[in-house]
Amino acid sequence: MxxxxxxxxxxxxxxxxxxxxxxxxxxxxxxxxxxxxxxxxxxxxDGSLVERNGRVVGSSLIGQPFTDRDGAPLRQYFQSRPSNAGDGYDPTSTGASNLGPEDVVDTLPDPSLTAAGREDGNARKSLLTQVCERSRDAGALEGVDGRRPYCTPGGTGAVLAVFGERAADGSVPRPVRVVSLNEQQGVVKAPFVAAYRGVRVELARYGEDYAEGLVVPVKGGAPDEPAVPADAVTASGSGLDPHISRAYADLQAARVAKARGVPVEQVEQAIGDAEAGRALGFMGEPAVNVLELNLALDEAHPYRG
The missing domain is CATH 1.20.5 (Single alpha-helices involved in coiled-coils or other helix-helix interfaces)
Known part of the structure; x- marks a missing residue:
């Protein structure tokens, strides 16, 4: 059955x-x-944890910040690559910003909120402005020219909205109005460029819609090869990269040497010792593990400040 x-x-x-x-x-x-x-x-x-004197100080596979409680870089330490993982280097929120090269226009904050000392949750910095801001700050920290193409001196994306009749190729040969999209009225005193094709450039006003304008990035007078390397201004895909390029490490060497009171040659030697080769011998570029480098310097040249 x-x-x-x-x-x-x-x-x-x-x-x-x-x-x-x-x-x-x-x-x-x-x-x-x-x-x-x-x-x-x-x-x-187990997380590739690194211990010193019986205390876990980090992971050799996960980046971390070397800043004070206010977020300011500690001058005696090499700084890591920027991170978009959570609030920064959060292994539970690993990920990139997912912003592409065409993300050049900021969403401006409400001036009434900023005047009251509050943060506008709807405001957003474009990828271009993030890069420009990081390059400006890194240049100031390392004492080099932090300018980059398509960036304003103030550290925002140098982008204009150009209004007027469009030509067949989409350009605006005779503008009637021009607005600096990422420079907000009341925040900056004057736009990064006074005029564009004979038309006075205006500062952007919160709440105005500039969607009909042609978005025109302005390269400006910055060098084609910026002094600040690309990995100092862009986050990695995971947001957890513990390495920086040799170029970025070399850029920081003079600052770290001065803070620790040692010849820069000794710091350069420590960089070379911490440098790892290409993955599998041929993938990528040589890189420097920031945590291992900073720990080696703490042992060989302790900070006396």
Whole structure:
């Protein structure tokens, strides 16, 4: 005698549940755990934690900030690459900004909120402005020219909205109005350029719609090869990159040497010792692990400030 079809269906579902529970809920986690205990992998599975004097000071695989409680860079330490993971270097919120090269226009903050000392949650800085701001700040910290193409001296994206009749190619040969989109009236005194094709440039006003204007980035007079390297102004795809380029490390060497009171040659030597080669010998570029470099300097040349 055969059982009713609905009972057979329920029994089949129960068997599938039990099999998948054993496979995916028991055997698979155990296999992953066992793989993580293999020689050469156990350290990474545990987070590649770095200890000094019995205290965990970071991870060799996850970047971290080297700043004071107010977020200002500590001059005796090499600074890490920027991070967009959560509030910065958060392994539970790993990710990039997902902003592309065409993201050049800011969403301006409400002046009534900023005047009251409050943050406008709807305001947003474009990728271009983030890059410009970071380059300006890095240049000031390292004592070099922080200017970049398509950036204003104030550290925002140098972008205009040009109004007028469009030509066949989409350009506006005879503008009737020009607005500096990322410079807000009441925040800056004057636009980064006074006129564009004979038309006076205006500052942007909060709440105005400039969507009909042609967006025109202005390259400006910054050098084509900026003094501040690209990895100093852009976040990595994971937001957790613990490495910086050799160029960015070399840029910081003079500041760190001065703060620690040692010859810059000794700091350069420490950079070379902390430099890692290309992945698998051919992928990417040589890089410097920031945490390992800073720890090596703390041991060899302690900060006396």
């Amino acid at each position: 055969h059982a009713p079809s609905w009972i057979r269906q329920h029994l089949a579902a129960l068997r599938a549940l039990l099999v998948l529970t054993v496979l995916l809920g028991v055997l698979y986690p155990l296999a992953v755990f066992a793989a993580g205990r293999l020689p050469g992998l156990s350290d990474r599975a």
